[in-house]
Amino acid sequence: MDNNILKAAGIIKKSKNMIALTGAGISVESGIPDFRSAGGLWDRYDPAIYASIQSFIRMPEKVWDMIFEMIEVTEGAAPNSAHFALAKLENMNYLKAVITQNIDNLHQEAGSKNVIEYHGNAKQLVCMSCGAEYGASEFDISTKEIPRCKDCRKILKPSVVFFGENIPFNALSESQKFAEAADAVLVVGTSAVVYPAAAIPRTAKSRGAALIEFNLERTELSSYADILINGSAGKTLPELVKLLEN
Ligand code: APR
Numbered sequence: 001m002d003n004n005i006l007k008a009a010g011i012i013k014k015s016k017n018m019i020a021l022t023g024a025g026i027s028v029e030s031g032i033p034d035f036r037s038a039g040g041l042w043d044r045y046d047p048a049i050y051a052s053i054q055s056f057i058r059m060p061e062k063v064w065d066m067i068f069e070m071i072e073v074t075e076g077a078a079p080n081s082a083h084f085a086l087a088k089l090e091n092m093n094y095l096k097a098v099i100t101q102n103i104d105n106l107h108q109e110a111g112s113k114n115v116i117e118y119h120g121n122a123k124q125l126v127c128m129s130c131g132a133e134y135g136a137s138e139f140d141i142s143t144k145e146i147p148r149c150k151d152c153r154k155i156l157k158p159s160v161v162f163f164g165e166n167i168p169f170n171a172l173s174e175s176q177k178f179a180e181a182a183d184a185v186l187v188v189g190t191s192a193v194v195y196p197a198a199a200i201p202r203t204a205k206s207r208g209a210a211l212i213e214f215n216l217e218r219t220e221l222s223s224y225a226d227i228l229i230n231g232s233a234g235k236t237l238p239e240l241v242k243l244l245e246n
Contacts, residue, residue, distance in 0.1 A: 025189020083110035085237035124159035
């Protein structure tokens with residue numbers, strides 16, 4: 001057993017307000033590639049072209065090429081042991097909220113109740129012209145026919161946050177509240193380079209929270225972390241839960 005996991009368990013046992021921030025890395029073991037690792041999504045799609053709101057407004061058809069691929073991958077995905085471990089920590093009343101940058105719905109499917117979707121969710125579509133909202137399941141995405149608004153026929157956008165868009169207000173204010181009250185923050189599977197999400201663990205740490213990072217490699221956050229747990233989250237998080245169950 002990694003000594004750092006033992007140390008993390010000791011801190012968590014004493015915590016009263018622990019939160020987690022998760023990124024694409026927690027879903028890699030569910031078969032969803034992350035963005036910035038080798039072979040990640042941004043290796044194949046330039047985010048400046050495919051992930052900015054300006055690009056979506058200018059050439060929605062091109063951006064939908066990437067969205068179709070993302071939906072195909074996430075639709076077939078199931079939560080992995082890391083998602084279940086965080087749901088278990090919430091169940092054990094250790095974890096108060098999961099703030100996720102992911103749009104794959106896997107935390108909810110694993111049983112986590114208090115999930116703050118910082119970058120929205122791909123299960124909803126919105127019309128940028130008339131504001132109409134739809135469930136993605138109302139359209140047969142497998143036909144690769146780009147979904148259009150049933151009222152004004154404009155191309156719909158997934159309710160996810162593109163670069164250049166604001167974080168949904170509720171997600172922003174809820175997360176800030178949790179970050180300011182946290183006495184421990186688990187940071188799982190994120191490169192911590194995209195703001196304002198990356199500010200969440202820093203805010204918690206600046207107010208005295210213990211920062212525990214779970215990643216395969218060092219990140220921009222690692223120098224702030226109290227504990228670095230190196231390895232696949234699908235392995236390290238269940239090990240942590242096992243210690244807390246005893
Ligand atoms: N276990 C733990 N960590 C992992 C695993 C794993 N099995 N697999 C990958 N990782 C780590 C990588 O080492 C990397 O540090 O997860 C991190 C993934 O980083 P990114 O690909 O940058 O994903 P993320 O941090 O979620 O990106 C943030 O950027 O493009 C935007 O909106 C997008 O929400 C996304 C945001």
